Amino acid sequence: MLLRVGSRGSRLALTQAERAVEALRRPGVEIALVPITTAGDRDRTRPFGEIGSRGVFVKELEEALLAHRIDVAVHSAKDMTSTDAEGLAVGAYPAREDPRDALCGSADVRAGMRIGTASARRRAQLLALEPGLSVEPLRGNIDTRLRKRVERGLDAVVLAACGLDRLGLGSEIAVRLDPDVMLPEAGQGALALQVRAGEEDLVAMADDAETRRRVEAERRCVGAVGGGCLAPVAAYHDGTVLTGLIAAEDGSWLERREGSDPDALGRELAALERRTA
Template structure:
């Protein structure tokens, strides 16, 4: 196969994830040779505006998908939660490796638990999904927009710009910073983003050699859970402008999917739990149940408000 060129964003987390994937791949395919091709995406360049206002998830993958289709790279490693519901035509997710902890994590400046933060404490996060759920749980807190990589956010926390930050636990753990976590947020309080904690290795649909080789790092359970979550997201036609959370787990051989849609201010939140055998069917049923509860109207109104800059 020659040397495989693996595209990755340049952040410390993205590079760590990509190197981890290559290491797992090489363990299973002796003799496999790969090099990382660092890339900068629009999402990495635009750091002073919330994602919900600059185009959402595609910001982190468009340039990488273009490089893949132009054969400048052979595969790309993404945080699966950054992948839009629809991939670029001609590409596929060749592998979903073992999933890291999908929950959100809180890091507070003084080590006190989230429930013990004083009224008015400043919590840094730019995720509408987190704000909607956490504002509903702790309406007395102030939620401060905070973007940048993990190191940047932790620096702002240490500098006192915020009293706590909420991040994906998986990224903190992969960077070896697990000892910094104050607590993990229960999915009952804050459902994670679709695909959070999972990686996706994207490749060209017609590249049979790479696809066959990637089967060695595929994790069946991770694939099923993220398929259920992403099917739900696609059926809702959700994006970064709308707070949507989902978490699928395999329990006793069944897929259990919890999913929610909310208003950005947390004033309205719809949540369902669906169980079944087939991930796509479970995802579609969860979306249908949410739409039956009124998610369609909520989604439409939220999109219109976002377009108006409200």
């Protein structure tokens, strides 16, 4: 049996795909890794919101699955939309790694600093923490963003800790930001192995039940905020409590709420956004 595993072609994405491949190996199964370029990979200059925001690193992989060009798509769970595309399902979430954001460069946040990030979620929380920051747009893969920090004289850049760890770049981290300081993106730190609906058995052996419970709650919460919401949102489940966040991109207002029901929490966050709009 040949199992074709699709992945973005970046160094991090291929490293993640290779980890997934190891979890899927079994007697009688031959695995072929298939690199696929996404919209987010092709356009490395515009902000994510201008090219589609969530899903810009996912759509082409999903299309390849539906067209039977691949059998499994490996995604960073944080890149996925809040609901699965019709005809597709997440067959496995391997055990989650560090979900936190990391500050590379300076180990603290102070007024007057220049910090690079392309994420509206990170920008909003940084500015709510310290309004005197200059938060500058920064796109590119991890290696590029680390290089640009030096070239542009930035004091720090914010990256996902798990990506740095997976590439053996943990030494670049000055501090890992506690979720109480910066709430992670829904699904951050987790991989999602997506398959065609009904073919979940292809990857079921790689599924971690606790990671699935937490990440699915986070995705549902963000989904319940609603597609019309333009404000940065985040959700993180620490195993006990689900926390949701909504904010203005300029950090002028930020609200955190906790709850046990992802859908109710998402609706509560959406109502907060409407009141402050």
